[in-house]
Amino acid sequence: MTTTRHEGAPPLRVTELRKQYGARVILDALNLEVARAELVILAGPNGAGKSTLLGCVSGTVDPDGGRVELTGQDLHARPLEARAALRYLPQELEMPRGLTGREWLLFHAELFGASPADARALEPGDLLAPMRASLELLAETYSPGMRKRLAVATLLLGDGRVLVLDEPFAGVDRDGQAAIARHVAEALARGCGVLLSAHDPEEAPVAALVAELAARGHSPSPRVFALEPRADQ
Amino acid sequence: MLPRWERSPGAGWLLPALIAVAWAATLAGAADEPLLAQRGVVFVGGPLLLLAGLHARLADYLHAGARARLLPLPVPAREHWRAAQGLHRRGLLVTGALGVLAIGLAVASSGAQPQRFLWLVGDFVWFLLCAALLESGIPGAAAWGGRRFPAGHWAHELQRQLGGGWTTPEAVVHLYAPAFGLGLAALLAMPGQLSFARLASGAALGPVHLGLTLGPLALALVVRVVAPRLYADGLWRAVPRLQEAIRTLAGPPKPAPAPAWSALLGRLGGPHTRLAALQLARLGGPAPGLRLAALLLYTAYLALAPVPPDLLSCGLAVILAAAWIAAGLRQRQERARNRRLLAHLPLPAPARAGRAPLLDALIFAPPALTAVALTLRWTLAP
Numbered sequence: 001m002t003t004t005r006h007e008g009a010p011p012l013r014v015t016e017l018r019k020q021y022g023a024r025v026i027l028d029a030l031n032l033e034v035a036r037a038e039l040v041i042l043a044g045p046n047g048a049g050k051s052t053l054l055g056c057v058s059g060t061v062d063p064d065g066g067r068v069e070l071t072g073q074d075l076h077a078r079p080l081e082a083r084a085a086l087r088y089l090p091q092e093l094e095m096p097r098g099l100t101g102r103e104w105l106l107f108h109a110e111l112f113g114a115s116p117a118d119a120r121a122l123e124p125g126d127l128l129a130p131m132r133a134s135l136e137l138l139a140e141t142y143s144p145g146m147r148k149r150l151a152v153a154t155l156l157l158g159d160g161r162v163l164v165l166d167e168p169f170a171g172v173d174r175d176g177q178a179a180i181a182r183h184v185a186e187a188l189a190r191g192c193g194v195l196l197s198a199h200d201p202e203e204a205p206v207a208a209l210v211a212e213l214a215a216r217g218h219s220p221s222p223r224v225f226a227l228e229p230r231a232d233q
Numbered sequence: 234m235l236p237r238w239e240r241s242p243g244a245g246w247l248l249p250a251l252i253a254v255a256w257a258a259t260l261a262g263a264a265d266e267p268l269l270a271q272r273g274v275v276f277v278g279g280p281l282l283l284l285a286g287l288h289a290r291l292a293d294y295l296h297a298g299a300r301a302r303l304l305p306l307p308v309p310a311r312e313h314w315r316a317a318q319g320l321h322r323r324g325l326l327v328t329g330a331l332g333v334l335a336i337g338l339a340v341a342s343s344g345a346q347p348q349r350f351l352w353l354v355g356d357f358v359w360f361l362l363c364a365a366l367l368e369s370g371i372p373g374a375a376a377w378g379g380r381r382f383p384a385g386h387w388a389h390e391l392q393r394q395l396g397g398g399w400t401t402p403e404a405v406v407h408l409y410a411p412a413f414g415l416g417l418a419a420l421l422a423m424p425g426q427l428s429f430a431r432l433a434s435g436a437a438l439g440p441v442h443l444g445l446t447l448g449p450l451a452l453a454l455v456v457r458v459v460a461p462r463l464y465a466d467g468l469w470r471a472v473p474r475l476q477e478a479i480r481t482l483a484g485p486p487k488p489a490p491a492p493a494w495s496a497l498l499g500r501l502g503g504p505h506t507r508l509a510a511l512q513l514a515r516l517g518g519p520a521p522g523l524r525l526a527a528l529l530l531y532t533a534y535l536a537l538a539p540v541p542p543d544l545l546s547c548g549l550a551v552i553l554a555a556a557w558i559a560a561g562l563r564q565r566q567e568r569a570r571n572r573r574l575l576a577h578l579p580l581p582a583p584a585r586a587g588r589a590p591l592l593d594a595l596i597f598a599p600p601a602l603t604a605v606a607l608t609l610r611w612t613l614a615p
Contacts, residue, residue, distance in 0.1 A: 058576075079582070080579045
């Protein structure tokens with residue numbers, strides 16, 4: 001896919017975002033910007049609207065007002081261009097029925113403008129190596145941890161500029177968490193903006209990621225964007 | 234009513250409909266034979282017809298994923314039973330209607346007397362009644378016998394011997410109970426059908442005949458009453474064992490290689506079309522390619538045949554079209570999930586909504602072609 005990115009634009013900019021379900025307002029006039037190479041940790045308790053915000057950012061939830069731009073492309077006015085830059089990891093990982101893990105990987109490779117060789121190159125990597133023998137099996141039969149490894153691997157294909165990760169460390173073993181953290185750090189080093197949701201920014205895998213970035217001398221420093229349940233709810 | 238998850242479009246009526254068409258053709262072929270010969274066809278065809286949709290009718294009792302998912306919840310066994318009965322009853326109703334329709338079509342196309350229709354339907358409905366009562370016994374027996382019994386228990390030994398070592402012992406009952414249940418239904422219906430034959434020949438029924446007719450029916454009734462109790466006893470342990478057996482029988486979930494036509498469609502319609510085509514190939518039920526080929530070949534035959542198609546030919550065309558469309562509908566069931574999976578990806582709007590317009594066109598074009606061929610043949614008939 002040919003995309004026209006606004007190179008000066010931040011990977012993600014959310015302006016005056018509003019979302020309500022019935023009479024219940026979840027997000028109201030929310031502004032958020034994720035700069036190049038910046039890690040923003042979206043924190044907040046259950047019901048604070050983290051998943052709703054990530055849904056609006058990824059285009060899976062239609063906001064009632066406001067604007068979402070990915071690399072300067074309006075998500076609703078230019079849906080394909082904006083999504084070409086987006087790499088979204090949902091919290092609940094479904095797999096398509098009838099497709100093997102490898103076929104799902106190749107599907108993303110084609111979609112993100114990567115070659116099948118790029119997809120195959122991921123197989124011996126730290127994410128997929130432990131489940132390599134299962135890649136030819138139906139993806140719907142995978143355990144939650146395997147699903148997450150596969151889903152994260154699909155995010156590495158092509159030239160993604162914005163990683164939106166909903167609880168990326170939940171449900172995976174310690175090695176898997178370390179592998180995911182490593183790839184997030186590498187994406188940041190390439191200049192990707194990362195929006196990562198976590199119930200608690202102090203939880204071990206997130207803290208480890210922040211520590212690794214600090215050890216690398218990564219700039220800008222990670223930032224916590226806290227959402228609280230609205231007082232009027 | 235408890236929620237249900239999986240549904241295979243057409244599973245409950247498609248195969249029975251195909252058998253019904255074949256049955257009607259066989260009955261029509263024997264139209265010149267005496268009533269006795271046609272009764273023989275009904276005696277054989279009835280159980281075949283019910284056997285065709287048996288698994289689909291009974292699937293909700295033990296096999297459905299809903300049973301396994303709801304098992305951790307404090308849902309009484311009678312609620313599970315009730316939830317499964319809806320599908321079972323509908324299936325029986327549809328199958329019975331198909332059977333009566335098949336007999337009616339055969340008799341009407343041969344121009345036989347309505348009385349012959351009534352005798353043949355009487356035979357079939359009597360068997361259907363016995364089967365309806367006994368079929369409930371199949372999940373009852375399967376739940377009771379699908380558990381693990383202690384070593385040395387007679388049921389454990391029976392499971393081991395009948396399993397032959399190629400499936401789990403607890404799954405053995407699921408292999409034998411359905412065929413045994415319908416076989417028993419045919420056996421119990423036989424005295425009643427012989428009584429009908431006696432009446433058809435003009436002879437009267439004595440007390441012995443009546444006893445032999447109604448006795449088996451009473452036995453079937455007992456099975457119907459006992460079945461829910463057996464089911465309630467066995468449900469909680471039989472369902473996990475069945476799930477385990479399904480996994481063991483299915484082996485590693487390695488699918489068939491992607492067919493070449495899915496790659497071709499992918500080149501024409503994009504990656505989401507290939508994804509949908511793969512789902513059609515792998516989820517659309519057995520042999521979707523064969524179904525399409527059968528429909529297209531039969532359409533060609535109807536278009537080129539020297540005489541315009543009769544009612545039976547049209548019925549077969551409709552069934553073949555339904556068989557093909559059912560495969561497509563199974564893929565369309567994945568739309569909601571595909572929509573969730575694809576919504577955030579850089580795909581055209583229809584694809585993000587889970588649709589694959591090119592594949593949809595391919596699914597509906599062949600039946601449309603068949604309809605056009607039939608219409609033209611009738612319109613242009615002299």
